[in-house]
């Protein structure tokens with residue numbers, strides 16, 4: 001944070017707190033007359049702010065956002081390879097490089113789920129007709145029906161562990177998520193589903209990324225994608241590519257729509 005941005009950044013912190021009950025732990029400041037820049041940039045604070053405004057809009061306003069998440073403290077932290085982490089009322093964003101707008105929404109979706117005792121992701125799992133079974137996952141790997149190694153994903157096309165149940169959690173996702181990998185589980189599914197819902201076809205900061213996530217399955221097997229690397233994309237289309245390429249046709253889009261528009265009881 002530049003010293004010249006200090007006044008407007010302070011104003012933003014006050015606003016985030018009063019409008020959304022979001023408290024950003026500032027690591028910048030004027031410590032004894034000497035300016036401490038910290039790890040945040042003004043652009044990052046703006047990015048965080050903008051995505052919170054976006055989420056609140058989908059939730060039906062500031063108060064609803066504050067009510068759903070029950071207050072959130074945001075801090076920067078070094079979390080190794082993770083770009084963000086979240087539990088109830090706490091979101092951490094990586095100090096290693098910058099974070100994306102996508103990460104902000106994804107982590108706040110986790111915080112929302114967590115504040116509801118992780119019930120939202122359970123509801124999503126059920127709604128999409130998915131299930132979690134480490135035993136069936138084990139058997140699938142034993143029978144060599146898995147697109148992963150036996151104990152972990154392999155770092156090569158067609159072996160990243162994207163098929164249903166081929167992940168650490170034994171999560172057999174239902175319907176068509178926008179992607180899956182070895183870390184996928186119902187909690188990640190919920191966070192990605194919320195983020196996809198708020199981006200798909202909306203013309204906002206996240207929309208290009210949402211579109212790229214779906215369009216990659218139109219690529220030929222072995223094609224390298226600039227964002228997602230190389231994989232056997234065509235083979236995976238049947239698991240992830242929505243009907244007519246329209247993500248709003250998926251059950252998880254419907255689920256988030258019902259959840260956000262009050263057609264589903266949350267607590």
Ligand SMILES: [Zn+2]
Nearest residue numbers: 106110188191
């Ligand atoms: Zn996540």
